[in-house]
Amino acid sequence: MSKRKYVKQPLSEWMKGEGPDSDVVISSRVRIARNIRSMPFPMMAEPQQSQSVMEQLLDVAESGRLNGLGQLERIRLSDLTELEKLVLVEKHLISPNLANESRNGALILSPNEAISIMINEEDHLRIQCLCSGFQIRQAWDWASKIDDIFEEQVDYAFDEKHGYLTSCPTNVGTGIRASVMMHLPALVITGQINRILSAVTQVGLAVRGLYGEGSEAAGNLFQVSNQITLGQSEQEIIENLHQVARQMIEHEKAARTKLLSESRPRVEDRIRRSFGILTQAMIMDSKEASQRLSDIRLGVHLGLIDDVKDQTLNELLVSTQPGFLQQTYGEALSPEQRDMTRAELIRSRLATGS
Numbered sequence: 001m002s003k004r005k006y007v008k009q010p011l012s013e014w015m016k017g018e019g020p021d022s023d024v025v026i027s028s029r030v031r032i033a034r035n036i037r038s039m040p041f042p043m044m045a046e047p048q049q050s051q052s053v054m055e056q057l058l059d060v061a062e063s064g065r066l067n068g069l070g071q072l073e074r075i076r077l078s079d080l081t082e083l084e085k086l087v088l089v090e091k092h093l094i095s096p097n098l099a100n101e102s103r104n105g106a107l108i109l110s111p112n113e114a115i116s117i118m119i120n121e122e123d124h125l126r127i128q129c130l131c132s133g134f135q136i137r138q139a140w141d142w143a144s145k146i147d148d149i150f151e152e153q154v155d156y157a158f159d160e161k162h163g164y165l166t167s168c169p170t171n172v173g174t175g176i177r178a179s180v181m182m183h184l185p186a187l188v189i190t191g192q193i194n195r196i197l198s199a200v201t202q203v204g205l206a207v208r209g210l211y212g213e214g215s216e217a218a219g220n221l222f223q224v225s226n227q228i229t230l231g232q233s234e235q236e237i238i239e240n241l242h243q244v245a246r247q248m249i250e251h252e253k254a255a256r257t258k259l260l261s262e263s264r265p266r267v268e269d270r271i272r273r274s275f276g277i278l279t280q281a282m283i284m285d286s287k288e289a290s291q292r293l294s295d296i297r298l299g300v301h302l303g304l305i306d307d308v309k310d311q312t313l314n315e316l317l318v319s320t321q322p323g324f325l326q327q328t329y330g331e332a333l334s335p336e337q338r339d340m341t342r343a344e345l346i347r348s349r350l351a352t353g354s
């Protein structure tokens, strides 16, 4: 895989809109945080210490032990431009933290981009597995196998009483964050979302936006993840999230059916208006784009819009972000120019349909 592919193509394989319940769930993710025993956490490490952590972890990928994942790409963040790092954040392959703050940060990426292993982020090692649709158990299965391979070669910081030790106390224990990215427009339109999200937080789950911690839930996309990492087994964390997400999926599907049976003209009008605007507008800011693309996604799944694929909508989620637009058009764009190029890109992608 060339560097060209992972920064030039907006769509990772796990965003193809396939997988179970992909009418509601965009993607499932598990990430595992680990650290090397007797090494300061990245934030406290001296440059030569974080360099040694990076080399040690990159060596595991070089050793051939991860060969089952395909031809891995090993990327030192210092070899990337700021724009390339931003694009990787927009593709969910690295965190803003790794892009902006990391010293001796690196990334190990699988060819299909479903596995991205961050080095020297908040912790020495962050293993991330992404799957299309509702496949949280599958994501856990992969992440756990990769974790075992690293554990055979690296002495992890582990405490008998507390479990795996991490830089932030909220990750101590299992070091796992499992999350499901869901599109919940019908719950928003029918006014049920606040009740559901507050019930979800009461059972110990967190709700975040499209880009994780600190990001807003734009375009009716909500990321639901576990908050507790201590005192529960990995299996319990995964199963608890699975159960709650399953209920949310059913609520969303029921709300869609109700919308269609009780308010079809109003919903259809809203969706067709958004389609009209997206296929005609000359200027489109990112907030409006995500809201109207959410309407189109709903329209597709209600059977009110043909000829647009989930894949196209997922691709637009990434390709209309500021970094990606700038990369596509090959120059620094002002906010006004970005709004114009975003509108142009959406018009052309929706015109070609798929």
Ligand SMILES: Nc1ncnc2c1ncn2[C@@H]1O[C@H](COP(=O)(O)OP(=O)(O)OP(=O)(O)O)[C@@H](O)[C@H]1O
Pocket (backbone or CB within 6 Å): 027, 028, 029, 031, 089, 092, 094, 095, 096, 122, 130, 168, 171, 177, 179, 180, 181, 208, 209, 210, 211, 212, 213, 223, 225
């Ligand atoms: N289900 C998911 N599908 C796609 N991307 C996801 C999903 N869940 C999280 N992400 C992405 O992972 C990145 C990090 O998310 P987030 O900040 O929630 O978690 P984290 O970094 O693993 O945890 P921490 O809070 O410990 O830093 C974000 O870019 C977010 O968009």
